[in-house]
Amino acid sequence: MDAHKQLTIGLFGFGVVGEGIYRVLQQTPSLKATIKKVCIKNPGKKRNAPAELFTTDKDVLLNDSEINVIVEVIDDSNAAFHIVSTALKGGKDVVSSSKKMIAENLPELLGLQELTGRSLLYESAACASIPVIRNLEEYYDNDLLHSMKAIVNGSTNFILTKMFEEKLDFQEALLMAQQLGFAESNPKLDVEGYDAVNKWSFLLTHAYGIVEYPEKLVFTGIQNVQGGDAKVAREKNMDIKLVANAQKLQNGKVAAFVLPQFVKHDDHLAFVKNEYNGVVIESGFADKQFFYGKGAGSFPTASAVLSDLSALRYQYKYEYKKLKHHRPNELTNSFYVKVYVSFDDIKYVPREKFEWIEEWHAQEERKYLVGVICFEELEKSAWWRENNNSLILMPEAIIEDMEIRKLKKKSLELAGIFG
Numbered sequence: 047m048d049a050h051k052q053l054t055i056g057l058f059g060f061g062v063v064g065e066g067i068y069r070v071l072q073q074t075p076s077l078k079a080t081i082k083k084v085c086i087k088n089p090g091k092k093r094n095a096p097a098e099l100f101t102t103d104k105d106v107l108l109n110d111s112e113i114n115v116i117v118e119v120i121d122d123s124n125a126a127f128h129i130v131s132t133a134l135k136g137g138k139d140v141v142s143s144s145k146k147m148i149a150e151n152l153p154e155l156l157g158l159q160e161l162t163g164r165s166l167l168y169e170s171a172a173c174a175s176i177p178v179i180r181n182l183e184e185y186y187d188n189d190l191l192h193s194m195k196a197i198v199n200g201s202t203n204f205i206l207t208k209m210f211e212e213k214l215d216f217q218e219a220l221l222m223a224q225q226l227g228f229a230e231s232n233p234k235l236d237v238e239g240y241d242a243v244n245k246w247s248f249l250l251t252h253a254y255g256i257v258e259y260p261e262k263l264v265f266t267g268i269q270n271v272q273g274g275d276a277k278v279a280r281e282k283n284m285d286i287k288l289v290a291n292a293q294k295l296q297n298g299k300v301a302a303f304v305l306p307q308f309v310k311h312d313d314h315l316a317f318v319k320n321e322y323n324g325v326v327i328e329s330g331f332a333d334k335q336f337f338y339g340k341g342a343g344s345f346p347t348a349s350a351v352l353s354d355l356s357a358l359r360y361q362y363k364y365e366y367k368k369l370k371h372h373r374p375n376e377l378t379n380s381f382y383v384k385v386y387v388s389f390d391d392i393k394y395v396p397r398e399k400f401e402w403i404e405e406w407h408a409q410e411e412r413k414y415l416v417g418v419i420c421f422e423e424l425e426k427s428a429w430w431r432e433n434n435n436s437l438i439l440m441p442e443a444i445i446e447d448m449e450i451r452k453l454k455k456k457s458l459e460l461a462g463i464f465g
């Protein structure tokens with residue numbers, strides 16, 4: 047095996063990430079990787095690189111037999127899929143940062159890797175600088191992964207941090223995130239949870255062998271979180287974060303979703319502030335491990351691309367071990383969660399859907415309840431996202447069947463019904 051394969055790169059995209067890769071490669075000559083050509087969209091834009099490097103013709107890169115690696119970092123997921131699949135079919139290895147493209151096309155991309163034998167790496171697509179995918183593949187390559195919870199979207203985390211620490215309201219915090227370049231000009235992708243669930247869908251593949259389109263997962267963003275919710279969180283000595291959760295239940299199935307959640311101050315994720323990302327992995331014998339780092343930005347993202355390029359020198363491929371070498375886990379929505387719901391008017395909250403209600407605050411400026419509900423109810427209904435309702439998971443929200451029976455019995459005992 048050639049341990050130091052020479053990499054000749056065709057780079058698609060020269061924006062925040064693409065230019066970062068160009069600069070990082072200039073500073074790492076030891077990698078023996080050179081960019082032969084860069085394909086961009088708008089020929090008129092001023093670039094901080096020699097003009098002869100650029101083209102707008104994708105085929106110049108895709109048909110060049112000397113180019114053995116395509117690095118795809120563009121912001122158009124349809125065009126990105128076309129580029130990546132053509133490159134793989136043409137016998138080239140690929141590194142991509144395009145999380146939306148990967149999430150939307152993962153089954154096809156798995157098939158193409160199998161068919162062509164080429165490698166597709168995308169570490170930067172999940173949490174930019176944090177090496178989570180390779181760790182899930184190589185270190186947690188067994189069946190012992192109990193749970194994974196993470197903050198995978200820096201923009202929403204920035205907004206929530208500002209709501210808490212500077213008591214800004216949602217719109218003010220969003221504006222600040224946009225001004226600082228942490229949120230898209232159309233912030234819907236970040237704020238409403240689409241970006242986070244895209245990343246979560248393929249992290250689930252590496253963690254549990256689950257291949258699921260993102261829209262099949264229960265998710266929302268922070269668009270409904272209100273100043274009043276932040277006030278309640280402060281009273282309870284907690285923060286609110288947009289948390290992606292995955293947990294193996296006692297029946298072997300996996301609960302997975304992306305929802306706002308109350309986080310206790312001693313939780314690792316409470317440490318993750320502003321535009322940072324964090325991942326807490328809990329496994330069989332190691333207990334909890336915490337990964338923390340920059341989840342966006344030019345150089346942090348480029349550093350993960352660099353690491354993928356370096357891995358390509360020794361023909362590294364994702365083996366998708368949980369999918370191919372183990373029995374893949376199955377997703378389930380058949381469990382219960384403890385939730386906080388704040389609302390303007392109780393008529394928009396179906397109280398009868400709750401197993402029980404533990405707290406009820408009707409006198410507050412912003413009314414709220416805390417109760418236990420079946421997760422399937424969240425999957426099949428939308429009331430919890432509508433009419434200015436705000437649903438936030440309580441910490442350790444998941445309650446499995448076994449436990450709920452015990453708890454139910456206990457509450458009946460307390461009520462003197464049996465015991």
Ligand SMILES: NC(=O)c1ccc[n+]([C@@H]2O[C@H](COP(=O)([O-])OP(=O)(O)OC[C@H]3O[C@@H](n4cnc5c(N)ncnc54)[C@H](OP(=O)(O)O)[C@@H]3O)[C@@H](O)[C@H]2O)c1
Nearest residue numbers: 059060061062063086087088119120121125143144342343
């Ligand atoms: N920014 C981050 O921190 C970050 C982190 C992780 C992952 N990502 C992902 O990385 C990708 C790039 O993000 P970015 O922030 O670098 O975006 P960006 O700054 O908007 O740059 C996008 C680049 O793609 C080029 N482009 C668009 N369509 C193209 C096409 N059909 N053919 C060739 N080039 C095309 C644009 O060309 P012009 O320059 O000519 O307009 C531009 O250079 C996205 O998928 C994003 O989700 C970004």
